[in-house]
Amino acid sequence: MKPAIARTNYLLLRDDGTVHYWFSKFLTDQFANPHTRELSGQSCRLLYRFLASAHIELALRATEGSCLSYDEAKALIALCWRPLPEIEAMGDRAMTRLTSATAGKAPAKLPNAVKPNTVHKRLHHIAQALEFYREVFIDPRIPFSAAREELRSAYGITCDQLRRAIRGTKQSHHLAIKSLPRDKYLAIIEAVFTRPDHLFQAATGRRCRTVLRDRAMTLLACEGLRPGALGNVALRDFQPHRNLLAITDNRAKRSGRVTANTPVLKLGDSVQVNSGSETIITLWPFTVRAIQEYIDTERDAVLRKRLTNRSDGFLFLSDQGEPLKHRSSITLMFNKLGDRLAELGLLDVTNDPYFMEQKRYHFYSYVLRHSAASFFLAEKCREIAVQHGFTMPSDFNDVPDRVKDLMKLRFGWTINSTMPEHYAKRALTDQANVTLMEFNQHLLDAVQARKQYRETGDGL
Template sequence: MLLHDDGAIHYPFSKYLTDELDNPHTREKASQALRIFYRLLASHNIELAVRALEGRCLTHNECKSLAGLCYRKLKEIELLSNRKVVLLTSAMADIEPDKLPKALQPNTARKSLIAIADYLKFYWEVFLDPHIRSENLRIVLKEAYEQTQDRLKKAIHGTKQNHHLTIRSLPSRRFLELIRKVVLEPESLFLTAGGKTSATLYRDRAMVLVACEGVRPGAIGNIARADFREKYLAIQDHRRRREGRTTTGAPVLKLGDTTRINSASETMLTLYPFTTDAINDYIRFERDPILAKHQRNRSLGFLFLNEKGEPIKHRSSITAMFKRLGERLAQQGLLDIGNDPYFPDQSQYEFYGYVLRHSAASFFLEMKGTEDGVLDSMKTRFGWTMESSQPQRYANRALSDQAGVDLMQFYEQLIADVAAAREME
């Protein structure tokens, strides 16, 4: 939640953070950016709702002022009076903001502007567009908001560096240990708040293993039943399947700036056998029995359903599942950092859905090498465009942290353990 200066809840900001952002690190950065945005609005007496009636968003100069403010640290901005903010963001300022002795890096400032631009897109779609009756005003205001978003995204050219040490992934040995625990001992991980085995144990286990394949958390709730074909899983957009208008919090495939073009996120995965087995177990022991309880099939064709047999409606349900899993992993010591040099100031690894995607990408390169052909195949598997530099970041990380894990040995032992566990049932 974000607050006004008087302590009242800033509802649009808070709704954006709740509905749009699952990753706690991303949410924290976005909230900081919105605090900067709030200081600009408050100091310049800008009311977005009032301007909407005039068909306006932010002016060119206001976008430039906001860019300058993003070069400053949030703690400094919070201490400034409104008058001082106006002075520092005016054309009469003594020094360019990016030339300040303690100015933030361009990449950092640019990310704040992008977060603000994303919020404005959300504000337009959720708070303005549904309530505007005049078609002419809607057209003018939509153009004004798109122009402002474009200005903010282009106001600062970030540095090219995106260091590989910022990747928040688990070491390969810990990643494999987690997979082993999920496959063999799900009863110890997927529990209710009261400590009983979860009614969605098979579903949650399958979803976690799909995440361990590198699938984005939001895309997991978007998978259709028909996308799963023996050992293959298609990742594609299914928002049209949802009844009515897709809500902002619905789990959907990550797309580009427009949904009218194909996204690099659409791909086909060859699943590990233990992931295939987990999905089949979920379909057999949970999904089919849930659907059999109702006269009407409410699934809309989606694979992962809630306890009512309906598609997962909000990404927060997936986030909550990963949060509960993280708590159990921490209790069992599986997130203890030890002497990991990448996290010298932490006692435990952070855990949320994207950590498994990052871990899967790091592990992929560690097993297959870092040649150009492998990097290209990685773009396809993990849903990046062919121009993306993301694989190189993971390659740098893999080269700097060779864990020496034998994938075949791990796989063969895990299969043997699964077979032994089934014989004892």
């Protein structure tokens, strides 16, 4: 199957060029975000190959009041560990052998198996597609309520089995939040602001032509912006006199087509989720200064080179004076920055217990967002403690709700999001470890002082 775009419709085409109507309607009606639509489309393509190779007709199964059997669902779950190109390149016989009871080792142990997080998303998208198919295409054609309830129960069992196969991902655990220690985080900010020529360099080692743009984007990442949001910022969103930045969905401003590779605001165009991505944040003064310097110099120079303004009103532009079109360009910038930070020793691991087997921290744009959230939580708790004479919370349940609400507003989380709790757990775990290391150092210093005292006493 191949994806295609027809105006506002997202289509999945069979090999003969015909439209798979169920999948196409599901993807068009349920998703507005191109990235989510693309991921869900891949899950539908996987389900299509499975149903075709197993000769399963869901419409025929519906007349029997059934969906997938337990073993069929189990085989589908195993298939989700495989890369999609490998699945689509297989013939029906190979697919049958692959999903049989004698297929061999567990899929998760295969050398080319996809990540558990990917499997988790695939299964949830497949379950969502099956439920959509039943509700939209099957239920209206069943005249008897008892038969509808029987089929609803059968689909519920299958979808529940798919959703429970992978019980969450590593991202849901607070220890998986790879935020940098406070001193490393602040040191990177200082280096980015004061020494951009040393950090943003071309392959020749010379100063990068977009050094001021890259510096401003990195400082916004240090403020907590997601990579997609960086390429989504419009010039009018920036309010330097008030130190404010509006985080809004600007995809409609683009003159070109929005694809899965276009940097956009997460959930900005979603009609299915009460998104908290759109917000207004207060910027640090040095971030404001860096953005303004970019606007007055590099950005203005790029626009003056051309007869027409092709910026579409976006803040960060390419060398051609156009908005950043690909997320990969942002990713590449952060990858290069990480290499340079490592060369300068700014990513060296010292006494961090979560990176004991690493010499350096892994660096990518989301590390800065994680670090910003952890720093924000600690600073706000410290401010409230000073104002009201409290002690710093020793348990994440003691973190004031006011701080959690501020984090949701600042970092674009929904009102029901549990992300502040994850960061609170991580921050307080870090604080407990710091306290323990300080106590350990106190004991070592005491032993050393005692040893020196004895040696001095013996020498008298």
